[in-house]
Amino acid sequence: MALDRKIRYGMVGGGPGAFIGAVHRSAAALDGELELVAGAFSSSPEKSRQQGEELHLDPDRVYDTYEQMAEQEAERADGIDAVSIVTPNFLHYDVASTFIEKGFHVVCDKPMTTTLEDAEDLCRQVEEQDVVFALTHNYSGYPLVKQARALVEQGRLGDLRKIVVEYPQGWLNRRLEEEGNKQAAWRTDREKAGAGALGDIGTHAEHLARYVTGLGIERMCADVGTVVEGRGIDDDATMLLRFDGGVRGLLHCSQISAGEENNLRLRVYGTDAGLDWHQEDPHRLKVLSDIHGDTPQQTYTHGRPHLDDSVQPFIRTPQGHPEGFIAAFANIYRSVARAIAAHEAGTEPEPWALDFPTVQDGAIGVHFIQTALESSERDAWVDASYTPPGA
Incomplete structure (x- = not known):
C-alpha cells in the first residue's frame, strides 16, 4: 500500500439488530488493510455504545450522533480517513454530505440517496472536496x-x-x-x-x-x-x-x-x-x-x-474452493482502501484499485x-x- 499503516474508518449505522453493517465490517476486515476505530452505530446513544463495546472500540470514539463523530474525528491527529454509511436510505445523503464537508472519504450502501437532486449534489461535493466515494454494489466484486x-x-x-x-x-x-x-x-x-x-x-x-x-x-x-x-x-x-x-x-x-x-x-x-x-x-x-x-x-x-x-x-x-458474498464485498473494500491510501500519499493507485462503483454510479x-x-x-x-x- 502507499501508506505505512491501515486505513482508519468509522461507521454510521450498523448497530444492534442491523444486517448489512456486520457484512460491511466483515468485508472491510478481510484483507487487514482497514481498521474500524470509531462509530455512531445507532440513533439511540445507548445502542451505539452497546455496539461499540461489542466491537471493543475506545469508548471515547463511540459517538451519540454522526455529526459529533465527524466534528471530533476531524480534530484528531489519528482521526478516521473514511466513513462507512450503512443506515436506512433516507439518511445516506445527510451523513455523506456531513463527512465529505470535513474531507473524509466515503463508502456508502445503495441506493445512494432517495432523490436525484441529492444524488447530483453529492457528485458535485465529491469533486469539489476531492475525496474518494465508493458505492457498495458488491456483486461487481465477484x-x-x-x-x-x-x-x-x-x-x-x-x-x-x-x-x-x-x-x-x-x-x-x-x-x-x-x-x-x-x-x-x-x-x-x-x-x-x-x-x-x-x-x-x-x-x-x-x-x-x-x-x-x-x-x-x-x-x-x-x-x-x-x-x-x-x-x-x-x-x-x-x-x-x-x-x-x-x-x-x-x-x-x-x-x-x-x-x-x-x-x-x-x-x-x-x-x-x-x-x-x-x-x-x-x-x-x-x-x-x-x-x-x-x-x-x-x-x-x-x-x-x-x-x-x-x-x-x-x-x-x-480452484474448486467457491468464493462468496463476503469476499465479493471485500473486493470493493480492498480497492477502496488502496485508492484512499494512494490519495492520501499523493500517488497513483494500481489500475485495479479504481475498479469500484462511484458516486456517479450512485x-x-x-x-x-x-x-x-x-x-x-x-x-x-x-x-x-x-x-x-x-x-
Missing part, C-alpha cells in the same frame, strides 16, 4: 462478473443484441413489516427507503448489467407495482429496456416471488455468443456458443490462470429508480438516458 466484463470488452460475444437481468426474492411475500421484522419495517417505509424493490435490488440488477456490458439505458417501459395488499411501497417491477445503440433488454426485480432467495442472474447475448452468470452459483460463468457454429459451450470457473489479467487481483481462493441508480416510477405511472416508454455530474 471475479467471474469481472471475467464476463472482460469477455464483452474483448468482443467475444460479437455485437451485443439482448440483455436480460433478473433479481427475484421472496422474503417480502407477506407483510413482515407488520410482524416486528426490523429490516422489513424500514425497507417498506417510503419515507425511510424512498423506493422498495426498485431501490433495494433493482438498482443492483441495473448496475450489474451496465457494469458487464458498459451500456447505459436509453429508454424504458416499466410496470412497477405493489402486489402485497396494504403495503405502501413497490415490491415488484418488470421493464422493457433499450440500451445504448438500441440493444434490447429486460429487467425484472421482485421481493414477492415465493421461494426465491437471492436469485440475481445476468444473461447477455451477442451475434457470436452469449454469457450467463448466476449469483447463487457465482464461481461459474457460462459462455453460450452459437448453435450453428462449431465452438463448444464453455464454463469458466474462478481461480484458473486463463482468466483475464484484470480479474486476477480479485481471486482469493484456489446517481445513475437513483435516476433509474425515478425513471422506472415515471414510466410506470405514465404507462409508457420514456427517455432514460442520463449523464451524472462529473461523469
